[in-house]
Amino acid sequence: MRILLQLTYNGANFQGFQIQNVGRTVQYELERILKRMHRTFVRIHPSSRTDKGVHALCQYVHFDTTMNLTPEKWQHAFNSALPEDIYITSVREIPESFHSRYDCIGKAYRYKVYQGLHRDVMKNGIETYYPYQLDLKPMQEAAQHFLGTHDFTSFCSAKTEIENKERTIYQFTVEETRDGYEFHVIGSGFLYNMVRIMVSYLLDVGQGKKEGNAIPDIIAARNREKAGKTAPAEGLYLEKIYLSEAELREDLPSDIEIITKKNKERITH
Amino acid sequence: MRILLQLTYNGANFQGFQIQNVGRTVQYELERILKRMHRTFVRIHPSSRTDKGVHALCQYVHFDTTMNLTPEKWQHAFNSALPEDIYITSVREIPESFHSRYDCIGKAYRYKVYQGLHRDVMKNGIETYYPYQLDLKPMQEAAQHFLGTHDFTSFCSAKTEIENKERTIYQFTVEETRDGYEFHVIGSGFLYNMVRIMVSYLLDVGQGKKEGNAIPDIIAARNREKAGKTAPAEGLYLEKIYLSEAELREDLPSDIEIITKKNKERITH
Numbered sequence: 196m197r198i199l200l201q202l203t204y205n206g207a208n209f210q211g212f213q214i215q216n217v218g219r220t221v222q223y224e225l226e227r228i229l230k231r232m233h234r235t236f237v238r239i240h241p242s243s244r245t246d247k248g249v250h251a252l253c254q255y256v257h258f259d260t261t262m263n264l265t266p267e268k269w270q271h272a273f274n275s276a277l278p279e280d281i282y283i284t285s286v287r288e289i290p291e292s293f294h295s296r297y298d299c300i301g302k303a304y305r306y307k308v309y310q311g312l313h314r315d316v317m318k319n320g321i322e323t324y325y326p327y328q329l330d331l332k333p334m335q336e337a338a339q340h341f342l343g344t345h346d347f348t349s350f351c352s353a354k355t356e357i358e359n360k361e362r363t364i365y366q367f368t369v370e371e372t373r374d375g376y377e378f379h380v381i382g383s384g385f386l387y388n389m390v391r392i393m394v395s396y397l398l399d400v401g402q403g404k405k406e407g408n409a410i411p412d413i414i415a416a417r418n419r420e421k422a423g424k425t426a427p428a429e430g431l432y433l434e435k436i437y438l439s440e441a442e443l444r445e446d447l448p449s450d451i452e453i454i455t456k457k458n459k460e461r462i463t464h
Numbered sequence: 465m466r467i468l469l470q471l472t473y474n475g476a477n478f479q480g481f482q483i484q485n486v487g488r489t490v491q492y493e494l495e496r497i498l499k500r501m502h503r504t505f506v507r508i509h510p511s512s513r514t515d516k517g518v519h520a521l522c523q524y525v526h527f528d529t530t531m532n533l534t535p536e537k538w539q540h541a542f543n544s545a546l547p548e549d550i551y552i553t554s555v556r557e558i559p560e561s562f563h564s565r566y567d568c569i570g571k572a573y574r575y576k577v578y579q580g581l582h583r584d585v586m587k588n589g590i591e592t593y594y595p596y597q598l599d600l601k602p603m604q605e606a607a608q609h610f611l612g613t614h615d616f617t618s619f620c621s622a623k624t625e626i627e628n629k630e631r632t633i634y635q636f637t638v639e640e641t642r643d644g645y646e647f648h649v650i651g652s653g654f655l656y657n658m659v660r661i662m663v664s665y666l667l668d669v670g671q672g673k674k675e676g677n678a679i680p681d682i683i684a685a686r687n688r689e690k691a692g693k694t695a696p697a698e699g700l701y702l703e704k705i706y707l708s709e710a711e712l713r714e715d716l717p718s719d720i721e722i723i724t725k726k727n728k729e730r731i732t733h
Binding site for chain 2: 203204205250252279280281282284313314316317319320321
């Protein structure tokens with residue numbers, strides 16, 4: 196049978212989701228537990244492969260098993276064995292036709308920036324310190340230029356290996372918080388570093404160093420060098436993964452058209 | 465000349481303030497920088513030796529130096545070389561008669577507890593997860609039994625080596641937060657694990673497992689075994705260090721008498 200785990204993790208002390216040659220990864224921690232339970236290797240499949248230092252408030256992974264446990268027992272088996280920076284929030288059995296990556300039709304990311312006279316050591320690894328003055332309105336307006344379906348070659352890492360770089364951004368908001376700003380973006384999927392490059396651009400706009408109106412031309416250029424830097428990983432949260440149109444519908448205004456084409460052969464982040 | 469640093473650190477990845485045989489410590493990080501600058505070992509003296517995992521929003525250290533730098537240059541020299549979890553918030557030159565530990569006449573600690581259906585991985589190492597139901601009022605009332613000058617043998621680690629275990633608690637408040645509780649205590653000084661043992665007792669009171677009214681008898685017993693457990697380090701913040709009566713006066717109601725006897729020969733935490 197196929198089991199779907201919903202989980203959350205603090206990315207500060209991980210080398211990312213996917214197993215690397217060196218360092219702790221979320222995948223390693225999960226597969227380690229499954230191996231101990233099954234006495235053989237069991238592969239997990241995530242909805243999203245988050246980078247080193249990126250957090251997940253909601254992530255999904257599925258795996259196939261011959262073990263017959265209730266969802267509660269699976270959850271307990273994982274949570275009692277996992278390190279403190281990963282937590283399984285729910286478990287359910289799913290049809291074998293379901294795939295956590297291919298059946299993901301959208302994702303939401305949040306990016307947290309705080310300001311102040313000096314770095315706050317208590318926010319190390321969990322928010323990005325940005326001491327420069329920012330104007331909210333230009334960032335909010337600029338974010339709207341990302342909406343719609345575009346080839347995001349300019350706004351993804353030059354190392355991105357997949358061919359189809361077309362993604363749809365449904366919503367992109369910027370809000371002031373008590374001590375900084377939060378960027379919230381919902382899209383069909385995101386390319387490698389895409390959220391961090393878009394946020395970095397918006398921060399430049401907020402500082403008055405770049406123009407929001409230039410975004411359509413930068414997108415059209417399909418040239419990574421046009422877009423500028425990549426914001427640090429520590430402020431980035433994978434906030435939600437949409438496994439059905441209904442779920443995504445709930446978080447979007449009703450006049451927005453949802454792209455339901457599945458993500459087959461896409462490797463999204 | 466004698467230099468006083470005010471600093472803040474996130475204790476999550478430290479083995480405490482003081483140099484140990486194994487692991488990162490705040491003292492090591494500071495003395496490492498001083499050694500590089502002076503080409504010889506320079507000893508630092510803290511106001512307080514925080515334990516493994518305990519945070520400091522305000523800590524002081526002093527050291528003696530022949531180098532003649534402005535406070536701004538000292539601050540920059542440290543902050544540009546320190547790891548991200550320590551930050552020097554201010555620097556000043558002080559008389560050589562001043563000692564960061566002996567001239568400390570009071571301290572304030574805060575203890576943060578959060579609740580919820582499950583652990584919040586983003587609060588790992590920076591707040592204590594306490595899922596049991598708590599009643600605020602009994603905790604607030606019980607905390608008042610700690611006020612005044614007492615021998616706190618029952619409420620400090622049995623490993624405490626200093627002889628004089630008399631300390632004065634000026635104020636002890638408990639407040640509800642958005643998702644938990646905060647304990648705030650101001651005293652003349654605190655023994656090893658003292659805040660964590662008092663907070664653990666109050667949490668038991670909040671759960672209805674212990675009686676606030678029993679605190680005077682437990683104090684009188686001078687027996688560590690009477691007081692119960694020690695709350696985890698991760699929720700504890702050294703919040704303020706009072707170097708003068710005036711500073712302490714500002715944070716206390718005017719009817720409270722301040723003990724100005726200095727902490728000579730005390731090793732306080």
